[in-house]
Amino acid sequence: MSSAIPAIARAMLKRNGLNAWLGRRIADIMGQTPQIRPSLDQPPPSAAELLLLDEIEPDRFRARHNLDNYAGATFGGQQLGQSLAAAARTAPGWPASQASGLFLRSGRLDQPIDFVVERVNDGRRFAQRRVLASQDGRAIFDFQCTFHAREEGPAHQFAQAGNAISPEKLRPLPDLVAHTDLLPDTLRRIFAMPFPVELRPAKPEGLFDGPGSPTRDLWMRIPSAEGMREEADHQALLLLLSDYWLAGAAAAPHGGPGRTFLVTSLNHAIWLHAPAHLNQWLLFRIDSDWANHGRGLARGMLFAQDGRLVATVMQEALLRPL
Secondary structure, rough: OOOOHHHHHHHHHHHHHHHHHHHHHEEOOOOOOOOOOOOOOOOOOOHHHHHEEEEOOOOOEEOOOOOEEEOOOOOOHHHHHHHHHHHOOOOEEEEEEEEEEEEOOOOOOOOEEEEEEEEEEEEOOOOEEEEEEOOOOOOEEEEEEEOOOOOOOOOOOOOOOOOOHHHHOOOHHHHHHOOOOOOHHHHHHHHHHHOOOEEEEEEOOOOOOOOOOOEEEEEOHHHHHHHOOOOHHHHHHHHHHOOOOOOOHHHHHHHHOOOOEEEEEEEEEEEOOOOOOOOEEEEEEEEHHHHHHEEEEEEEEEEEEEOEEEEEEEEEEEEEEO
């Protein structure tokens, strides 16, 4: 999400219909029919709930919960995180070192997502997995990842977080939304909706009007991950978080009055460098160096508060004028 997001959200509402958006459901898969979420103002699934996967047959897993992106589909980060969680269930117990995925079609909120894991390779220090996510027999996401048994080797980190403003001194997104007159009421309500990822922009000026800079610093965390101990769980949540507000950076320089875009993630890649606890603040430094031919590229680096580079992210998105 970015300074172009109001235009993006308007496009999504226009495309899906406000009534359809208000009627979307969160699936709670317990061997029963998915239940309607009584109110969009209720809390979304917690971090632990989002990682609940039932093994319905060998190497085939079904998610119990979907995460609403408030634009009529599942949040793309859900597919990323749950795919890694499914792959980790078949892996040797090593941490993931990289992952990438292709978004094939939007996920439906009223259907469970199944994840079929292919055990591509198990080596002495590396293991590879492929995961195909589907709904009702139709593929929606194609994912691959590598697990690596960490070993000794040369080390450096030239990327620096710099003097970013402390998140404790910044206002959370719902507070910013409540005090801006740059958004219509419908969009203000969308941005104020509860979401597992807490976001605090370091420089909120220009966030909701455009055109703006594609470079931005965003502090993020998942408070409901408090108490989760397994590194595999935090890595899956890191993948979920890494899709949040990323693609909009490519559209930010082109936003403004009368400029409306359909922005859709096409593919996503992440390299995991260091362990992180997702209930603690991470600085997501995002920029975009290129957009053309209806596509744009966004890049991000995730830093822990102590300055460690936790992950590097790249994403290509569709930028389609409407």
